[in-house]
Amino acid sequence: MKAPDLATTTMRRVTLRLIPFLFLLYIVAWLDRVNVGFAALQMNADLEFSSAAFGFGSGVFFLGYCLFEVPSNLILHRVGARRWIARIMMTWGAISMAMMFVRSTPAFYVLRFLLGAAEAGFFPGMVYYLSHWYPESQRARAIAGFMTAVPVSGVVGGPVSGALLSLNGLFGLAGWQWLFLVEGLPAILLGVIVLVYLTDRPETADWLSSAEKDWLVSRLADERTSRSTAQPIGVVAALGNPTIWQLGIIWLLAAIGFYGYSFWAPLVIKSLTGSSDLDVGLILGTISAVTIGFMLFNSAHSDRNDERPRHIAVPLLISGAGFFGCALLRQPILAVFSLALVPIGHCAAYGPFWSTPTRFLAGAPAAAGIALVVSIANLGGFFGPTLIGALENRAGAHGSAFMLLGTCAVIAAVLALRLGRVAILRGALAGKLVERLSS
Secondary structure: OOHHHHHHHHHHHHHHHHHHHHHHHHHHHHHHHHOHHHHHHHHHHHHOOOHHHHHHHHHHHHHHHHHHHHHHHHHHHHHOHHHHHHHHHHHHHHHHHHHHHOOOHHHHHHHHHHHHHHHOOHHHHHHHHHOOOOOHHHHHHHHHHHHOHHHHHHHHHHHHHHHHHOOOOHHHOOHHHHHHHHHHHHHHHHHHHHHHHOOOOHHHOOOOOHHHHHHHHHHHHHHHHHHHHHOOOOHHHHHOOHHHHHHHHHHHHHHHHHHHHHHHHHHHHHHHHOOOHHHHHHHHHHHHHHHHHHHHHHHHHHHHHOOOHHHHHHHHHHHHHHHHHHHHOOOHHHHHHHHHHHHHHHHHOHHHHHOOHHHOOOHHHHHHHHHHHHHHHHHHHHHHHHHHHHHHHHHOOOHHHHHHHHHHHHHHHHHHHOOOHHHHHHHHHHHHHHHHHHO
16 A cells, blocks of 8 residues: 555544544533523523623633643543543533532532533643644644534534423423533533543554554654654643743633623524524524534645644634624624624634644643643633623623624734744744753
């Protein structure tokens, strides 16, 4: 078998084995993370939650997530993805189901915090895991394929969540209680399957032929050797690496907007259109379906051109424009169309952005660096929903909050344009200096 044929068949087999399964796991993770936005259509009235209380409870998830992100990913590096991802999923599934028992704001805050702590390490663990299976030239597409779960969870989760809310009163349970019960269960079941199905590294993949295994292990080893020889960075240095912190700040600003959208979009669309809960779910599902195409196109184009900064910045500008349009346009239909630009732009940046850290980090430093980026970024998950809740409580509308979120996205785009080969090399060299000073 010729080398190009071997490379093609190997990566096709890896993709068919891993991406659909990881994609399914992330659908469940994302759904359990943001389904509180659908639950709010009933839960806020039932439990008398104010906009500020709901916003803080939605965002406090990310404080738990941030606190445990780096240690969780380092544990994954040590014990392997199979065991640690299974633990993460079964724990968060149980806590997500427990949300059906919430009766007060303190209980809401505590369970949301615990849900974040339980899920910590899942997403950066997946990004790190994929770096063990995909060469750099194919990594953005692989990450984008896995992360299409975010918009697909909207396609599936919107209508499903709307339908579950319609079970309101069945067997004495409110619709929002059915939502948490039914949508938390798959995480536990899939966690058990992870223990059987997932393979930690190519070296132990009995579903690859010997030739395929040898080619993939050799290719990835050559990349790691080249990277570590040119730019050697350890764990401590990775955590102090300026480029890692720059990436974290970019995605912090981007995440402030996107998580504000994720948790508040059902309420905003309902207020703009007066639609039923099911129709709100269908509108969000349609937006998510359109998002997938843009996401895959931008990531593939980024890989083909071996370019990341512009493929991150332009989508973030589109996301910012969506916030400004929704805030300023008075026609409800136009405002909803503008709102659709938020996930279209944000999600299109996923593949190029999350493939950037592994351009100059590998091994435990990559696990730590990716986790730190996610930890910094997920502070945006706290601030976004909280800011909208506070501003909506004060102004009675979402306009001023969306102007602020749009500004954050534009600043993130400007910072992304400053990323480049020189910046990444400078960050790697600075990381090497930090490591020497700390030793």
